[in-house]
Amino acid sequence: MKFGYFDDVNKEYVITTPQTPYPWINYLGTQGFFSLISNTAGGYSFYKDARLRRITRYRYNNVPVDMGGRYFYINDNGHVWNPGWSPVKAALDGYECRHGLGYTIIKGSSQGISAELTFFVPQDFNGEVQKVSIKNTGSAVKKIKLFSFLEWCLWDANDDTTNFQRNFNTGEVEIENSTIFHKTEYKERRDHFAFYSVNAPLAGFDTDRESFLGPYNGFGEAQAVKNGKANNSVADGWSPIASHCLEIELAPGASKDFVFALGYVENPFAEKFAPDLGGSDKIGEKIITTGNSRKNIINKKRAYEMIAQCDTVEKADKLFNDLKAHWNALLGQYKVDSPDEKLNRMVNIWNQYQCMVTFNMSRSASYFESGIGRGMGFRDSNQDLLGFVHQIPARARERIIDLAATMMEDGGAYHQYQPLTKMGNHELGSNFNDDPLWMILAVAAYMKETGDFAILDERVPYENDESKAATLLDHMKRAFNHVCTKKGPHGLPLIGRADWNDCLNLNCFSAEPGQSFQTTTSKDGKVAESVMIAAMFAFIGPEYAAMCRVKGDNAEAQRAESEIAVMRKTVMEHGFDGEWFLRAYDDFGKKLGGKECEESKIFIEPQGFAVLAGLGKEQGADIKTLDSVDKYLNTKHGLVLNNPAFTRYYIQYGEISTYPPGYKENAGIFCHNNAWIICAEAETGRGDKAFEYYSKIAPAYREEISDLHRTEPYVYAQMIAGKDAARHGEAKNSWLTGTAAWNFVAVSQYILGIKPQYDGLKIDPSIPKNWAGFKLTRIFRGATYNITVKNPNKVSKGVTKLVVDGAEKAGNVVPPFDGGIHEIEVVLG
Numbered sequence: 062m063k064f065g066y067f068d069d070v071n072k073e074y075v076i077t078t079p080q081t082p083y084p085w086i087n088y089l090g091t092q093g094f095f096s097l098i099s100n101t102a103g104g105y106s107f108y109k110d111a112r113l114r115r116i117t118r119y120r121y122n123n124v125p126v127d128m129g130g131r132y133f134y135i136n137d138n139g140h141v142w143n144p145g146w147s148p149v150k151a152a153l154d155g156y157e158c159r160h161g162l163g164y165t166i167i168k169g170s171s172q173g174i175s176a177e178l179t180f181f182v183p184q185d186f187n188g189e190v191q192k193v194s195i196k197n198t199g200s201a202v203k204k205i206k207l208f209s210f211l212e213w214c215l216w217d218a219n220d221d222t223t224n225f226q227r228n229f230n231t232g233e234v235e236i237e238n239s240t241i242f243h244k245t246e247y248k249e250r251r252d253h254f255a256f257y258s259v260n261a262p263l264a265g266f267d268t269d270r271e272s273f274l275g276p277y278n279g280f281g282e283a284q285a286v287k288n289g290k291a292n293n294s295v296a297d298g299w300s301p302i303a304s305h306c307l308e309i310e311l312a313p314g315a316s317k318d319f320v321f322a323l324g325y326v327e328n329p330f331a332e333k334f335a336p337d338l339g340g341s342d343k344i345g346e347k348i349i350t351t352g353n354s355r356k357n358i359i360n361k362k363r364a365y366e367m368i369a370q371c372d373t374v375e376k377a378d379k380l381f382n383d384l385k386a387h388w389n390a391l392l393g394q395y396k397v398d399s400p401d402e403k404l405n406r407m408v409n410i411w412n413q414y415q416c417m418v419t420f421n422m423s424r425s426a427s428y429f430e431s432g433i434g435r436g437m438g439f440r441d442s443n444q445d446l447l448g449f450v451h452q453i454p455a456r457a458r459e460r461i462i463d464l465a466a467t468m469m470e471d472g473g474a475y476h477q478y479q480p481l482t483k484m485g486n487h488e489l490g491s492n493f494n495d496d497p498l499w500m501i502l503a504v505a506a507y508m509k510e511t512g513d514f515a516i517l518d519e520r521v522p523y524e525n526d527e528s529k530a531a532t533l534l535d536h537m538k539r540a541f542n543h544v545c546t547k548k549g550p551h552g553l554p555l556i557g558r559a560d561w562n563d564c565l566n567l568n569c570f571s572a573e574p575g576q577s578f579q580t581t582t583s584k585d586g587k588v589a590e591s592v593m594i595a596a597m598f599a600f601i602g603p604e605y606a607a608m609c610r611v612k613g614d615n616a617e618a619q620r621a622e623s624e625i626a627v628m629r630k631t632v633m634e635h636g637f638d639g640e641w642f643l644r645a646y647d648d649f650g651k652k653l654g655g656k657e658c659e660e661s662k663i664f665i666e667p668q669g670f671a672v673l674a675g676l677g678k679e680q681g682a683d684i685k686t687l688d689s690v691d692k693y694l695n696t697k698h699g700l701v702l703n704n705p706a707f708t709r710y711y712i713q714y715g716e717i718s719t720y721p722p723g724y725k726e727n728a729g730i731f732c733h734n735n736a737w738i739i740c741a742e743a744e745t746g747r748g749d750k751a752f753e754y755y756s757k758i759a760p761a762y763r764e765e766i767s768d769l770h771r772t773e774p775y776v777y778a779q780m781i782a783g784k785d786a787a788r789h790g791e792a793k794n795s796w797l798t799g800t801a802a803w804n805f806v807a808v809s810q811y812i813l814g815i816k817p818q819y820d821g822l823k824i825d826p827s828i829p830k831n832w833a834g835f836k837l838t839r840i841f842r843g844a845t846y847n848i849t850v851k852n853p854n855k856v857s858k859g860v861t862k863l864v865v866d867g868a869e870k871a872g873n874v875v876p877p878f879d880g881g882i883h884e885i886e887v888v889l890g
């Protein structure tokens with residue numbers, strides 16, 4: 062069952078009912094100001110950091126789900142409704158929500174009034190613009206009241222939801238004309254405030270939540286809206302809100318447009334306050350403020366400058382069109398025309414869009430991540446970069462430097478950092494022994510995309526301490542050595558607190574209820590080893606050697622290669638179980654993820670990297686391994702992480718065995734590492750298998766089963782419940798997942814096979830045999846490559862002919878050009 066449809070021409074997903082199986086959301090903003098918005102206008106905004114600079118309030122896990130957002134209420138002669146249905150939930154005559162790239166348009170109609178709400182965050186603007194168009198579609202004159210509404214968050218979202226004994230006293234606002242300002246804590250230590258304005262005179266306003274809603278009322282029963290009259294309330298502690306009330310008269314067929322702007326402003330310290338208003342009568346008349354004090358009045362210059370950028374419909378429309386143009390240009394970097402419509406829409410629109418969002422958010426703020434739990438993940442951000450680097454390489458570069466600066470001198474890294482401060486998070490610390498390798502992979506991807514080898518000479522601190530700065534290449538070396546110097550009894554890498562699988566906690570031994578598996582480590586383990594890190598090392602390690610070569614250090618490259626050779630041998634000796642790769646050795650030195658195990662005899666994670674690294678290829682280990690993955694992990698909804706699922710708690714394995722079978726890391730379908738298998742299948746030439754796995758989890762292919770899948774059909778979810786779960790096929794944790802980047806890598810570099818390399822663009826597709834070919838445009842280092850792939854002999858892989866600008870070339874790598882448009886023809890056979 063579907064709840065909408067894809068509009069590929071407009072690059073939108075159109076939702077046709079407000080009652081989707083779960084709130085289906087979108088993200089507005091890509092630079093500093095961000096909003097989450099659901100299909101009923103729920104959600105919230107923040108500046109840079111969802112925890113430390115939360116602008117509007119949102120209550121997670123609310124009842125009913127998704128209550129709170131930016132709401133517009135209409136009182137049409139006593140008939141109260143919202144164009145986005147929530148929170149009043151009055152029946153609508155028409156409803157549609159279009160989630161587009163950086164904007165959301167919600168249309169609702171009821172009893173002769175139709176309203177269209179356009180929400181977006183313009184480029185280079187620290188705010189959300191809301192265009193509201195109201196039309197009288199009936200035959201009589203209408204006089205309606207329109208109320209806006211949002212609730213301010215007192216900045217630190219964690220404190221806001223916990224520290225009520227203080228926070229109920231601190232809320233402060235100012236109101237000047239049609240703009241409501243939120244200034245809690247501004248008089249002392251904050252240099253920032255927020256505002257919400259509209260480009261029309263007000264019939265009234267409210268800034269105190271209880272006055273607006275009425276005591277004991279929810280958002281759906283706002284008293285001021287029911288009364289058709291605002292209270293002009295001035296918040297004084299408790300819960301400050303912002304609500305404008307407009308009176309609108311519309312002749313039959315007439316419509317009116319308004320522009321609202323929600324903004325965030327920082328003032329330099331010396332310019333925080335307005336000049337002393339002395340005895341002027343502005344206070345109480347023009348400026349209304351909490352406490353009615355003449356002191357500490359905000360200097361609003363910067364706010365008014367922002368408002369002036371969007372205070373007419375024409376200006377707002379221009380900003381909106383600029384945003385669309387920006388996205389069209391960004392997506393033009395990689396564009397495919399294949400025989401598969403769903404693949405095209407994933408590749409050309411939604412997967413790339415999601416990669417931008419994961420790059421910006423890491424795992425911080427979604428409808429499954431509260432924005433207070435996790436900042437930027439080290440391994441997460443390095444992987445997110447893989448799917449984003451071709452879009453805006455300069456931002457990827459900046460991110461690489463930020464991440465490398467949170468590395469430690471031993472080559473390890475803070476596992477997370479806060480985006481606002483860019484400082485490593487001490488609570489969580491380090492010791493996730495896969496972390497350093499992802500950094501090498503990210504830097505390699507950036508260098509291959511851009512040819513900017515100078516990044517390796519960039520001086521970057523360790524632990525954000527400038528006195529400990531060294532070149533980025535030095536960071537790479539220490540990252541590489543981190544693996545080499547931390548090996549266990551079999552010579553395999555020690556796992557540390559965990560590797561990619563946060564829930565495989567082999568040094569934890571937790572028996573305490575509520576203890577965090579993420580932060581508790583009972584021992585500095587010297588026994589538990591990860592075959593996954595070993596396989597990653599075999600796959601990623603050569604990238605470090607290549608960097609050394611780029612920099613002319615052949616001796617170091619050779620040293621690295623010999624370390625890798627040793628590891629390859631070790632994996633085949635101790636990490637291969639005959640038909641697939643083991644997962645780990647536990648703290649007792651016992652095998653995990655092998656035939657002799659009681660449960661979880663096979664795990665997905667090491668298999669993909671081992672095959673990609675070609676481990677044991679000469680003896681057919683790659684095909685055996687992939688066949689085992691198919692045989693033991695494949696389901697109709699994708700590949701489960703491990704099998705058979707753990708059915709009891711194993712203290713020596715940790716969190717993985719706390720999940721009920723079929724969920725999350727315990728035999729859920731983790732879409733992230735399905736992509737590694739897709740890459741591996743494509744690499745070995747099995748294009749049909751690669752495509753089978755790709756299409757099982759890519760959301761556009763699951764649209765028809767949205768009632769089962771439940772999360773958005775336009776973005777990947779982290780996990781789909783596995784075969785052992787009662788809800789097999791149901792997705793959770795949509796949006797913020799490494800699935801986005803890795804599946805983009807899988808489809809763009811392995812299935813479609815367009816792979817940036819140091820010496821050019823490699824073209825090596827691995828497609829379903831029945832494809833006649835495809836066309837693709839790729840912008841690479843400033844040049845446009847128009848690529849036509851032909852498949853006359855119905856194969857999956859193997860380039861037999863390469864023609865570049867009319868001239869036949871050997872091999873399958875097209876060199877970088879100095880700009881221009883180039884025609885590339887490739888024949889498979």
Ligand code: BGC
Pocket residue numbers: 563564579716725726
């Ligand atoms: C989840 C993991 C996640 C980890 C870190 C665990 O509970 O299962 O997927 O990576 O928490 O937040």
Ligand code: NOJ
Pocket residue numbers: 424438440441560561562563564726
């Ligand atoms: C989600 C985390 O964000 C990621 O870092 C981790 O690798 C996976 N879960 C698997 O545990």
